[in-house]
Amino acid sequence: MNETIEGILSHYSVRDFTDQALTENEIALLVKSAQAASTSSFVQAYSIIGVSDKKLREELSVIAGRQDYVVKTGQFFVFVADLSRHYEIGKARGVDTESLSSVERFLVATVDATLAAQNMAIAAESMGLGICYIGGIRNNLAKVSDLLHIPDYATPLFGLTIGHPTTSSEPKPRLSTDIVYHENQYQPQNMEDFKKYDATIRDYYEARTGGKRVEGWTDQIERGLRHTTRQDIKAFLASKNLGIK
Amino acid sequence: MNETIEGILSHYSVRDFTDQALTENEIALLVKSAQAASTSSFVQAYSIIGVSDKKLREELSVIAGRQDYVVKTGQFFVFVADLSRHYEIGKARGVDTESLSSVERFLVATVDATLAAQNMAIAAESMGLGICYIGGIRNNLAKVSDLLHIPDYATPLFGLTIGHPTTSSEPKPRLSTDIVYHENQYQPQNMEDFKKYDATIRDYYEARTGGKRVEGWTDQIERGLRHTTRQDIKAFLASKNLGIK
Known part of the structure; x- marks a missing residue:
C-alpha cells in the first residue's frame, strides 16, 4: 500500500x-x-x-x-x-x-x-x-x-x-463492502443485511462516548428521516435558473 | 510537495x-x-x-x-x-x-x-x-x-x-486560479477575462494535434451550448422518486 x-x-x-x-x-x-x-x-x-x-x-x-x-x-x-x-x-x-x-x-x-x-x-x-x-x-x-x-x-x-x-x-467503520459494491447488477438489501453493521456502529459510539451514545446506523438513518430539513432547495435553485427542466 | x-x-x-x-x-x-x-x-x-x-x-x-x-x-x-x-x-x-x-x-x-x-x-x-x-x-x-x-x-x-x-x-492546463478562486466574495467575470486562457488552450490543442484542432476554451463551451443533450434527466429521476420537491 x-x-x-x-x-x-x-x-x-x-x-x-x-x-x-x-x-x-x-x-x-x-x-x-x-x-x-x-x-x-x-x-x-x-x-x-x-x-x-x-x-x-x-x-x-x-x-x-x-x-x-x-x-x-x-x-x-x-x-x-x-x-x-x-x-x-x-x-x-x-x-x-x-x-x-x-x-x-x-x-x-x-x-x-x-x-x-x-x-x-x-x-x-x-x-x-x-x-x-x-x-x-x-x-x-x-x-x-x-x-x-x-x-x-x-x-x-x-x-x-x-x-x-x-x-x-x-476512521469510522463504513458499511461492509458487499453492501456498497455490487458485481454487474444491483443486489437489493433489507434490514437483515444491516444488523451486523448496526452492532459495529453501536460499539463504535459506545466506546467513544464512554457508553453515553448507544445508536446503530439504522437508528441514525431513521432519526434523519424524522428530521426533515432543507425542503426549499428546489425553489432556491430555480431562482438561480438552475435545475429547472 | x-x-x-x-x-x-x-x-x-x-x-x-x-x-x-x-x-x-x-x-x-x-x-x-x-x-x-x-x-x-x-x-x-x-x-x-x-x-x-x-x-x-x-x-x-x-x-x-x-x-x-x-x-x-x-x-x-x-x-x-x-x-x-x-x-x-x-x-x-x-x-x-x-x-x-x-x-x-x-x-x-x-x-x-x-x-x-x-x-x-x-x-x-x-x-x-x-x-x-x-x-x-x-x-x-x-x-x-x-x-x-x-x-x-x-x-x-x-x-x-x-x-x-x-x-x-x-495534465491539460486549467482556468487560471484567479478565475476559479475568489476571496470572501464572488468576482464576476466576462469574456475579456477568458482571452489569455483561450490562447493557452488553442496552443495546447494545436501542439497535441499537429495543428488539426484549433479551438479555444470559450469555443468549446459555445459548442457545448449549441449541442443540447440529456434533457430527459429530470423526468427519469422523478420516475425513481428522486429530486421531485
Whole structure:
C-alpha cells in the first residue's frame, strides 16, 4: 500500500482546529490540487470562495448551526456549482443558454465542484491538515448566496473547513463492502443485511462516548428521516435558473 | 510537495487501456478507498456497480457513444446515488420517507457518490493505473438503470473506467486560479477575462494535434451550448422518486 492510499484510508473528520490561518502558499497548493481534478467535457463548472473574513465566517457559522469550526479554522472554503461563466459565453456569442437550466447541467456542475473539493480534501490531509465538509450552509442557501455575492446560474453547495487539528481520531467503520459494491447488477438489501453493521456502529459510539451514545446506523438513518430539513432547495435553485427542466 | 499532491497534480484522463483485468485485490482496495471518503451525516448514500461482464460493458459503451475504453479496460465502475437503503429503513420502521424525494436528498446522494468516486480515482492513479470518468452513461439513464437493475430511490450518475494505460500524457492546463478562486466574495467575470486562457488552450490543442484542432476554451463551451443533450434527466429521476420537491 502506498502513501496516498494510506492517507485516504486514514481519513476522519476534524472539528477542532487551532486559529492558525493557512498560508497563501498552502491555499494556492490546495486550490491547484482542486483544479487538477477531472471535469465533465472540460467545462470546469465550479468556483471556490475562500472565506478569511471573520465576520463573514461568523455569519456562515450561524447558518450552519453554530459550528465553531467554521470560524476557528485555517481557512473556510465554499464550493460553488457554477454555470455563470458558460452563461456569459453564451450571451456574448449569441447562443441560446436555456439548456444551462437543465437538471443535466446542474448535475455536471455539482459533480465538477465535488471532484475538485475531494482533491482539495485529500491534498490537505496529506499536508497534515484536518478537514470537515459543512453541508450546514444549505440550511439557508439564499443567505449564503447573498453573503458571498454568488451570481445567477451558480449556487453554493457545501463548505470545506481546513486547518491545523488540535485533536486526532481514527476512521469510522463504513458499511461492509458487499453492501456498497455490487458485481454487474444491483443486489437489493433489507434490514437483515444491516444488523451486523448496526452492532459495529453501536460499539463504535459506545466506546467513544464512554457508553453515553448507544445508536446503530439504522437508528441514525431513521432519526434523519424524522428530521426533515432543507425542503426549499428546489425553489432556491430555480431562482438561480438552475435545475429547472 | 509530497507524493500524494504530486499524484493529484499530474492527473490526466486515459482513454486507451490494455485488456488486463484488475485483480480482486486491486478492486477491493479501490472500493475500500472509495468508502473512506466523507459522507454527509454518515448516510453513505451511494453504491458502486463493478461491471466485468463483457456483454454488459458493450451495451453501456453503445449508450455512452461507442467509447471503446468502457469495454477494453481493467474494470468499469458505475457510481449510483443511492437512497434506496434509507427507503428500506424508513419503511421497516414506519417512518414517512417522502423527504427522500427532495432535491436536498438527491444532492446529498450525488455529492456522497462523487466524493467516493474521486477517492477511487486518486487511489487508482497512485497505483499506476489510468482513469476516465464516463458521463456518457447519462445519454440513456433509463436503459443503464434497467441493465444494472437499479432500484427506486437510486440512479446511476456516471461511470469510471480504470485500467492499465497503453499511452501516457500530461495534465491539460486549467482556468487560471484567479478565475476559479475568489476571496470572501464572488468576482464576476466576462469574456475579456477568458482571452489569455483561450490562447493557452488553442496552443495546447494545436501542439497535441499537429495543428488539426484549433479551438479555444470559450469555443468549446459555445459548442457545448449549441449541442443540447440529456434533457430527459429530470423526468427519469422523478420516475425513481428522486429530486421531485
